[in-house]
Amino acid sequence: MRIIGVAGTAKNTGKTTTISGLLRCVSQSSKTKVGLTSIGYDGEEIDNITGLVKPRLFLNKGNVVATAITLINVGSAELKIIEETDVFTPLGRVIIAEVKKDGLVVVAGPNKSLELKIVVEAMLEELGCEIVLVDGALNRIAPMAITDGLIIATGAARNPDVAELVQETRHICDILDLAETEESYKKIVSDIKTIAVINKGGKIDTYRYSALIHDDIVSELRKIITDDARAVYIPAAVSQPALEKLLEILGARLSGFTILLHDPIKLLVSASPERIVRTINKVEVLKGRIEVLKKVPVLAVTINPFYPRYLFDKNIYEPAYVDEELLREEMQKALPLPVVNILKDGADILMKILGF
Amino acid sequence: MTSQKKKVLLAPLDPVHDIGLKMIKRGLELAGHDAILLPPDYSPEEIIKAAIDNNVDVILISRTLGYRVAEILGSFIDLAEASGLRERVKIGIGGMAIKPELAAELGFDAGFGPGTTVEEAIAFVEGREYIEKDRGARKTKKDITEKYDYTFKNKRIEKLLNTIADEIIEYVKGKTTPGIERAKIREKMFESDDEAELRQLRKEYAAFCDDIVKAYYANGALKEKTRQLTSEELKALKSYLEKVKTKMKPLNLQHIDTNPVVFIQYGTGCPFMDIAHIKTCEAWGADGVVHFDPSWGARTEGFYEGFITHEEDGSVITYENLKLIKDALMPSTLWQVRAHRGLNTPETVLLAGKVGADLTKINIAYGSLGGGTDPERLTVDAVAAIKYAAKFKMPFDVVTNEELCGVPAHKAFAGMLIVTVLGLKLGARPILQPLFCYSPEVMINGQMKDNYIDFNAAKIIALKRIINAPIWCGAPIGFLTQTEDRVQSSLSTALHASLASSLEVDGISIASADEAYSGGPISAAARVDTLRATQSAFRFFGHAKIIPTENSEVWASQIVEGIERTLESVVKNGSFVDALYKGLLGSREEGAYPGRAGRGTVIKNI
Numbered sequence: 001m002r003i004i005g006v007a008g009t010a011k012n013t014g015k016t017t018t019i020s021g022l023l024r025c026v027s028q029s030s031k032t033k034v035g036l037t038s039i040g041y042d043g044e045e046i047d048n049i050t051g052l053v054k055p056r057l058f059l060n061k062g063n064v065v066a067t068a069i070t071l072i073n074v075g076s077a078e079l080k081i082i083e084e085t086d087v088f089t090p091l092g093r094v095i096i097a098e099v100k101k102d103g104l105v106v107v108a109g110p111n112k113s114l115e116l117k118i119v120v121e122a123m124l125e126e127l128g129c130e131i132v133l134v135d136g137a138l139n140r141i142a143p144m145a146i147t148d149g150l151i152i153a154t155g156a157a158r159n160p161d162v163a164e165l166v167q168e169t170r171h172i173c174d175i176l177d178l179a180e181t182e183e184s185y186k187k188i189v190s191d192i193k194t195i196a197v198i199n200k201g202g203k204i205d206t207y208r209y210s211a212l213i214h215d216d217i218v219s220e221l222r223k224i225i226t227d228d229a230r231a232v233y234i235p236a237a238v239s240q241p242a243l244e245k246l247l248e249i250l251g252a253r254l255s256g257f258t259i260l261l262h263d264p265i266k267l268l269v270s271a272s273p274e275r276i277v278r279t280i281n282k283v284e285v286l287k288g289r290i291e292v293l294k295k296v297p298v299l300a301v302t303i304n305p306f307y308p309r310y311l312f313d314k315n316i317y318e319p320a321y322v323d324e325e326l327l328r329e330e331m332q333k334a335l336p337l338p339v340v341n342i343l344k345d346g347a348d349i350l351m352k353i354l355g356f
Numbered sequence: 357m358t359s360q361k362k363k364v365l366l367a368p369l370d371p372v373h374d375i376g377l378k379m380i381k382r383g384l385e386l387a388g389h390d391a392i393l394l395p396p397d398y399s400p401e402e403i404i405k406a407a408i409d410n411n412v413d414v415i416l417i418s419r420t421l422g423y424r425v426a427e428i429l430g431s432f433i434d435l436a437e438a439s440g441l442r443e444r445v446k447i448g449i450g451g452m453a454i455k456p457e458l459a460a461e462l463g464f465d466a467g468f469g470p471g472t473t474v475e476e477a478i479a480f481v482e483g484r485e486y487i488e489k490d491r492g493a494r495k496t497k498k499d500i501t502e503k504y505d506y507t508f509k510n511k512r513i514e515k516l517l518n519t520i521a522d523e524i525i526e527y528v529k530g531k532t533t534p535g536i537e538r539a540k541i542r543e544k545m546f547e548s549d550d551e552a553e554l555r556q557l558r559k560e561y562a563a564f565c566d567d568i569v570k571a572y573y574a575n576g577a578l579k580e581k582t583r584q585l586t587s588e589e590l591k592a593l594k595s596y597l598e599k600v601k602t603k604m605k606p607l608n609l610q611h612i613d614t615n616p617v618v619f620i621q622y623g624t625g626c627p628f629m630d631i632a633h634i635k636t637c638e639a640w641g642a643d644g645v646v647h648f649d650p651s652w653g654a655r656t657e658g659f660y661e662g663f664i665t666h667e668e669d670g671s672v673i674t675y676e677n678l679k680l681i682k683d684a685l686m687p688s689t690l691w692q693v694r695a696h697r698g699l700n701t702p703e704t705v706l707l708a709g710k711v712g713a714d715l716t717k718i719n720i721a722y723g724s725l726g727g728g729t730d731p732e733r734l735t736v737d738a739v740a741a742i743k744y745a746a747k748f749k750m751p752f753d754v755v756t757n758e759e760l761c762g763v764p765a766h767k768a769f770a771g772m773l774i775v776t777v778l779g780l781k782l783g784a785r786p787i788l789q790p791l792f793c794y795s796p797e798v799m800i801n802g803q804m805k806d807n808y809i810d811f812n813a814a815k816i817i818a819l820k821r822i823i824n825a826p827i828w829c830g831a832p833i834g835f836l837t838q839t840e841d842r843v844q845s846s847l848s849t850a851l852h853a854s855l856a857s858s859l860e861v862d863g864i865s866i867a868s869a870d871e872a873y874s875g876g877p878i879s880a881a882a883r884v885d886t887l888r889a890t891q892s893a894f895r896f897f898g899h900a901k902i903i904p905t906e907n908s909e910v911w912a913s914q915i916v917e918g919i920e921r922t923l924e925s926v927v928k929n930g931s932f933v934d935a936l937y938k939g940l941l942g943s944r945e946e947g948a949y950p951g952r953a954g955r956g957t958v959i960k961n962i
Contacts, residue, residue: 040462041457041458041460042461068460073598089460090457090459090460091456112463114443137430137461137462137463138426138427138462139431139434140430140433140463141434142433142438193440210440211440213404213439217405236438236439237438239435241401242401265438269434269435
């Protein structure tokens, strides 16, 4: 497992704290060469949106970072550019640099899957990183589809109601844990780029859209789903309302039918996890299946009791906290995964999971 | 059109706002691209479907940022990515709160915040690398004397001025001063790299200095509250400048070509602090900066050497200090080092010229009637200083700050015009700098009882009737109309700037919003106040004019007549220097006192 993403459910849920904890542990306990990049913008002192102070990213000498060229002198770390990539961000071209002197870095790396893959592979293959940490941004998760495993950072900043937060996290983990499909299906759809209906006997009907995100697309799709249809493959995004519409069309035919997605993130981005899980459950009740070509395993969940409380009368945010013990207990009860509060527990448990 | 035709989807991911997108749509169509503007309030799914159905190359989203909107935009980008759009479609975001950092965090390919031009959005659409343009590089240094030939429209005044200027040139022949001698020695120092010779030259230099400067050349001692900057401080300055350079995206204050260039004044006492003020002002659009020296420096014979800071107003003039500041300036920034008063006038101009200043400031009448220097001494020094200004091709302004003492405009202008013609005869390029504010003269006589426009306009009209020369309103404009209220001060500055622009002057000097009442060092934020206010005022008026009442014409005629009368009295008196002592260019009753610093120091018969 060499590409690890840290995805947050919202701002201020502890992505940067988790990454910082991992970086600190790696530098203390081993000589592992770590690569770091971000699908957003991270490492700044003050949050771009709330104006509150943020944790910062510290890298040791010898480690590698992929960031926008305009940011290489912003932090205190001394960086030597090793490679200028052809990937661009709003802050300029992404470069890959080696840390020559320990210090803080500000990171804005590739923000889409394809480009993230190119840059991360260069960090692994050409620069010899043993592991690359991909820092998330806001609630964004789509580019994380290329990682080998995810750490989900959640906390009161997402929802200060502990019960609701725990339930939502459970739902996220359940969606990401959708079953991987059988090899035969993987083989059939390996070269297909658009929505495709797989019929009895292996006949495949393709359709011009690749994403199932609108009622109109579902209505058109209906025309090519015959009684012979056994599965439908959707390589791009699937919106929960469109999926509901598909279920409606399929009706009783869903029994024994497979809805095949490229990866669970293609569904996760489309609606609230609760609604998505409700739809998944409906598929199961109707004896259908939702499966994925590629899983994105969740390795652990980190929790953060902090949240920025908005004061309407003053038009500012102030720091606030939920009951940390309650949050941890409830989360642990609900999840079959390690639950870690990095600020209290450190990142040692995560290190073990990652094999260090 | 410079690139392949693109299809662009413009989508306001917003309940109502789409004005920016409408402007961009027009720009894109003019540039030959196809632009599809969606109605407001489409869902992310609908926008993405529209992008797929129309096979677009680029999506531009606009959104006003507010509570939880960042998450909404993040979700949109996620859905676009999961839908497979991002491999072939570029997505940009625009809105009032959008910065490149935020666009990166939200996952967009580009971010367009306030001040984004349609051209920038088109460049993004056309696939040209999105790097914010170095606006500083687009700014060019302006020579405000360039379009003037200094021809006189009032021939009577020209004749009187020629007579007086010739008399001055004749008067200074065979005379020198400690200030001139020090400048000559300093010139030799610049030419020598022999340590022994330099030691000897420093000894000779010290002999022409006051005791507090002699002490420095004898044992390195500096006056109280004054010290050398440490090597750590100099290192920190270097590092500060390197960081600032990467962040500089200077604004332009001017909206139309005829808006004047805008100068700010600095002199915090510390070169490092000065540079921080300068960089702030450059970033917010200042075109030029003016170096203020300490008042004790003007009354002290001789300069220190080295990187010197002190805890008083005004920044110490040394070659090293000036070099620090010069090296910190953007190439487009006009830089003036003032030499208009005091006992070091020739050497100040020499140092300014050697370091590479663009402008200097020399005025015998103000320096000797309001600046504290002996009229004879400053007359002799000023001729030498003007010669240096000519040698280094540095235009100099002739400021009429004696008006602030109470000298009426027509007398101050007579003094200004005398030094102007003297400058022309010595091969320099002078700039008229009338006071553009609420002066004691009008407080007493009531010309600004109704408005601040008429009398300021009268001054400019009068000068334009006399000579075709550059005019730079000083210093600072609106002085004594500003209060401790920063909003009021900024507005007053902006209105004076607008009036100056309407009168088609070439330059203005503005104060910070807290300059008159700061009670200590002025703040960077207050500098930004007046620069922003001035920029807004220029934008507001464009080519529209402020129309003064008929009083301005009447007063302009009175000023011209007053100038003529004053010059006649000086010619009749026979000696310019004597006229200064006698009060012909500003009397004791009017608040002008011939200065005493350097009295009796002119060395004759050399």
